[in-house]
Amino acid sequence: MNAIMSTSKSPLKFFLLVLVLSIPFWLVGFLDLPKILPNLPVSAMMFVCPMVAALILVHQENKPNGMKDLLKRAFDFKRIKNKIWYAPIVLLMPAVMILSYGMMRLLEMPLPEPHIPFKAIPIFFLMFFISAIAEEIGWTGYITDPLQDRWGALVASVILGTVWAVWHIIPWFQGHPNPEWVAWHGAATVAMRILIVWLYNNTGKSVFAAILFHTMINVSVFIYPNYGSGYDPFITIILAIAAAIVTFLWGSETLARYRYTSLSATDVNR
Numbered sequence: 001m002n003a004i005m006s007t008s009k010s011p012l013k014f015f016l017l018v019l020v021l022s023i024p025f026w027l028v029g030f031l032d033l034p035k036i037l038p039n040l041p042v043s044a045m046m047f048v049c050p051m052v053a054a055l056i057l058v059h060q061e062n063k064p065n066g067m068k069d070l071l072k073r074a075f076d077f078k079r080i081k082n083k084i085w086y087a088p089i090v091l092l093m094p095a096v097m098i099l100s101y102g103m104m105r106l107l108e109m110p111l112p113e114p115h116i117p118f119k120a121i122p123i124f125f126l127m128f129f130i131s132a133i134a135e136e137i138g139w140t141g142y143i144t145d146p147l148q149d150r151w152g153a154l155v156a157s158v159i160l161g162t163v164w165a166v167w168h169i170i171p172w173f174q175g176h177p178n179p180e181w182v183a184w185h186g187a188a189t190v191a192m193r194i195l196i197v198w199l200y201n202n203t204g205k206s207v208f209a210a211i212l213f214h215t216m217i218n219v220s221v222f223i224y225p226n227y228g229s230g231y232d233p234f235i236t237i238i239l240a241i242a243a244a245i246v247t248f249l250w251g252s253e254t255l256a257r258y259r260y261t262s263l264s265a266t267d268v269n270r
Helices: 002-007 011-029 042-060 066-075 083-106 118-139 144-151 153-175 179-202 207-222 233-250
Strands: none
Touching (some): 011 042, 011 153, 042 118, 042 153, 118 207
16 A cells, blocks of 8 residues: 555656745845855755645645644654664764765865864754754655655665755855865765665664754764865765665665665564
């Protein structure tokens, strides 16, 4: 029944609706308005669009309590039966950023001295947690499963990650008018989506897991030197390696069948 319901959803319709809803935010972003944060333009407020698009489509699908059920998934942390998954959810992105910074320092690459705004971290976390809820209600809660049901987890992740990256291009240029930065960050975004789907599939399909990891992505980037302006290719390379490792170990079809144990996440969550 769930497979039938998910395959009835149109990924193309969802993606187009998200893009159309985002246009006003992109246009406002071209105005000479103060940034929300350094390197974060006003157009970043488009984070609401995936959730709004998902809710519109759920309403059109005439599902009883569909909108309410979708919103509830933002806090479905009870699906995370094995608490060890909180380790990669919370620690993976900070580890990636620290490793990247260390490699840059080791190679004596130009980079500002680290200045971590510790007092601002709780504010960053709350702000990015709210925005991650709105994004992942759409990207993960609504459209990830239909994509997986049709093309498998890895291909679905790449498709969704590519759309996610393209959706960000205009705000990235508005906050960071640097084509090289945008290109590397776009590639990293695809790798991040593979990791999000991997975590989602291994935590009982918990949207909360995706939201928390998404939050840690943004928090980790913004406590990087100069609010992420020191972003470098090492971050993308490390994320790509991590995505390749989880694909090899958990399998491209589901990203949830660990090859070295007899019991996989897909078996446990049935």
